[in-house]
Structure formats: structure tokens, C-alpha cells
Amino acid sequence: NAGVMQNPRHLVRRRGQEARLRCSPMKGHSHVYWYRQLPEEGLKFMVYLQKENIIDESGMPKERFSAEFPKEGPSILRIQQVVRGDSAAYFCASSPLTRGVNNEQFFGPGTRLTVL
Amino acid sequence: DAKTTQPNSMESNEEEPVHLPCNHSTISGTDYIHWYRQLPSQGPEYVIHGLTSNVNNRMASLAIAEDRKSSTLILHRATLRDAAVYYCILRVVSGGSNYKLTFGKGTLLTVNP
Numbered sequence: 001n002a003g004v005m006q007n008p009r010h011l012v013r014r015r016g017q018e019a020r021l022r023c024s025p026m027k028g029h030s031h032v033y034w035y036r037q038l039p040e041e042g043l044k045f046m047v048y049l050q051k052e053n054i055i056d057e058s059g060m061p062k063e064r065f066s067a068e069f070p071k072e073g074p075s076i077l078r079i080q081q082v083v084r085g086d087s088a089a090y091f092c093a094s095s096p097l098t099r100g101v102n103n104e105q106f107f108g109p110g111t112r113l114t115v116l
Numbered sequence: 117d118a119k120t121t122q123p124n125s126m127e128s129n130e131e132e133p134v135h136l137p138c139n140h141s142t143i144s145g146t147d148y149i150h151w152y153r154q155l156p157s158q159g160p161e162y163v164i165h166g167l168t169s170n171v172n173n174r175m176a177s178l179a180i181a182e183d184r185k186s187s188t189l190i191l192h193r194a195t196l197r198d199a200a201v202y203y204c205i206l207r208v209v210s211g212g213s214n215y216k217l218t219f220g221k222g223t224l225l226t227v228n229p
Contacts, residue, residue: 035219040221041221042219042221042222043160043217045216048215048216091159093159093160093217095215104162105162105215106161107159109157109159110159
């Protein structure tokens with residue numbers, strides 16, 4: 001059973017360009033979470049999605065960031081008009097259908113975004 | 117989620133036990149204590165969790181104080197592959213946002229050969 005997959009693993013963009021980060025959850029998992037980790041800091045929650053639904057986007061910056069988890073295909077985190085402050089590691093996690101406090105989240109290897 | 121306090125770093129020798137402390141003095145009665153770890157250049161991985169009783173699994177043991185204001189993650193025999201940042205996280209039972217994991221800065225564990 002393959003784990004959570006993220007691609008690309010490394011992404012370099014110039015200021016003003018768009019960044020698209022992809023996440024394929026573990027087989028059978030319908031809950032996806034995105035986290036951001038700035039250098040020397042812990043991970044910060046960004047958004048929680050189920051298939052075709054955004055459940056909680058309270059951690060997403062108000063502008064330029066969006067996320068989706070379509071019926072078919074991976075979840076996408078999209079950052080428009082990137083700025084240097086967007087440089088970070090972005091991690092995706094997934095969990096099985098049942099959610100709750102005992103529900104383990106399985107993390108992908110992350111995408112390291114560098115904005116020049 | 118309630119706040120946790122961990123030492124910034126700890127060192128251990130290979131094949132020796134490691135005790136990683138976590139203080140959570142504001143924990144509520146229904147908060148679960150979760151531990152994740154993050155190996156270099158990887159995503160976090162689940163280690164263990166508990167509520168009141170001590171817990172054991174193949175990776176580690178979790179010792180929870182009787183008043184639940186602190187807990188200790190125990191690695192019985194540290195290996196070089198255990199070198200990672202260890203995060204102690206509280207997760208509330210009630211409420212709609214218990215899926216959010218709140219990561220602090222964690223404890224950087226160095227294992228010496």
C-alpha cells in the first residue's frame with residue numbers, strides 16, 4: 001500500500017509565477033490536510049478537504065492560495081503570484097474515512113518550494 | 117489545541133533508552149496526547165498516543181503523569197534512525213476541529229553512535 005505521494009518534491013519559482021503542488025492520499029483515504037512548514041518552525045495547518053469539499057480553510061492565507069480535492073485525481077494546492085515569503089515545505093496528510101481524535105494522519109514527503 | 121512545552125534538544129547514545137518529556141499543564145480532561153516525529157527531510161510520522169493510561173507499541177512507550185500535566189515518550193533502545201524532531205501534540209475530543217494537528221518546535225533528538 002503506497003503511502004501519501006506528493007509531487008514535485010522540489011519546486012523553484014520566480015516571484016509572480018504560479019505554484020501547483022499535488023498530493024495523492026493513501027488508498028482508501030478520503031480526508032486530506034495541507035500543512036506549511038517555514039524554516040526552523042513547526043508545521044502549521046492550512047486546509048482540510050474531503051472529496052469535492054473544503055471542510056476547513058481557516059489556516060489558508062486570504063489571498064493567492066487555494067486548494068481543491070476533485071472527485072478524481074490528486075488534491076492540488078495552488079499558490080498564485082508567489083512571493084519570497086511563500087518559500088517553505090508544504091506537507092500533505094491523509095486519513096481514513098473515520099475522523100476523530102484517535103485518527104492518525106499519514107504524511108507525505110513534502111514539496112519544498114523555493115521562490116527566487 | 118492546548119499548549120505543550122518541550123526541551124529544544126536532547127542527546128542520547130545508541131542503544132540506550134531515551135526519555136523525551138512534554139509539559140501540558142493546561143490540558144483538559146478530554147485532550148488526547150499524541151506524539152509525532154519528523155526525520156530529516158521527511159514528513160512527520162505518527163509515533164503513539166494516549167489519554168490516561170500508559171501506552172506501548174512497537175515504536176515507543178508513552179508514560180502519562182497521574183495528573184496528566186506532563187508525559188514522557190520513551191524510546192527503549194535508541195538507534196541512529198531515531199534521530200528526528202519529536203512533537204508532543206494535544207488533540208481535543210469535542211468540537212469540530214480536532215483534526216488540526218498543532219505542531220510546536222518539538223525536541224531535536226541527536227543519537228550518538
